[in-house]
Amino acid sequence: GESVGLHLPTLSVQEGDNSIINCAYSNSASDYFIWYKQESGKGPQFIIDIRSNMDKRQGQRVTVLLNKTVKHLSLQIAATQPGDSAVYFCAETPGGFKTIFGAGTRLFVKA
Amino acid sequence: DAMVIQNPRYQVTQFGKPVTLSCSQTLNHNVMYWYQQKSSQAPKLLFHYYDKDFNNEADTPDNFQSRRPNTSFCFLDIRSPGLGDAAMYLCATSRDSPVQNIQYFGAGTRLSVL
Numbered sequence: 001g002e003s004v005g006l007h008l009p010t011l012s013v014q015e016g017d018n019s020i021i022n023c024a025y026s027n028s029a030s031d032y033f034i035w036y037k038q039e040s041g042k043g044p045q046f047i048i049d050i051r052s053n054m055d056k057r058q059g060q061r062v063t064v065l066l067n068k069t070v071k072h073l074s075l076q077i078a079a080t081q082p083g084d085s086a087v088y089f090c091a092e093t094p095g096g097f098k099t100i101f102g103a104g105t106r107l108f109v110k111a
Numbered sequence: 112d113a114m115v116i117q118n119p120r121y122q123v124t125q126f127g128k129p130v131t132l133s134c135s136q137t138l139n140h141n142v143m144y145w146y147q148q149k150s151s152q153a154p155k156l157l158f159h160y161y162d163k164d165f166n167n168e169a170d171t172p173d174n175f176q177s178r179r180p181n182t183s184f185c186f187l188d189i190r191s192p193g194l195g196d197a198a199m200y201l202c203a204t205s206r207d208s209p210v211q212n213i214q215y216f217g218a219g220t221r222l223s224v225l
Binding site: 031032034041042043044045046049051089093096097098099100101102103104 | 115142144151152153154155156159161166168201203205210211212213214215216217218219
């Protein structure tokens, strides 16, 4: 079936280091991808998006990379801070308004 | 300033007793969504409205229904909650642009079934 999955369920990084969260998707028809951050007790919050005609997109301290050949997404967080501790979901939109979320990666930032 | 508001934040119901969760938005977005999120899992789309057009996901049980009386409000009705329906229910909204479908989520309603 169609799925979006993550390679690592948890990631622990030292404060100040860079974080890389990976995601694999399986729907070749998807042309739009989003990373969401979900803090405890809150709904997911948009971080950054990328369209399939791009390989890379940068935001403030975050970069998303898309490799369509191997159907892989990654989210890079520079200089990770304690406030970055959360669960991160990649999501794909295979068509219309449907959104499929990946399994999520929990990021722990050690002080 | 909350833009997508869900009430209540916590809801306790009894097995088989109908329950309604509510969502309101101040963004004037055309599209509203309901997701179910179980512990340590990804949100799972139940259905969405594009204006008044209802779009059900194929694997959403009939036990789950929804109403959207106007642009601002959307309700999730669970007709006969079972123990397996205990979860966080998330409401989200987006503009009517499937090519840039950024969704804005509420804080969720955590449903417990006794």
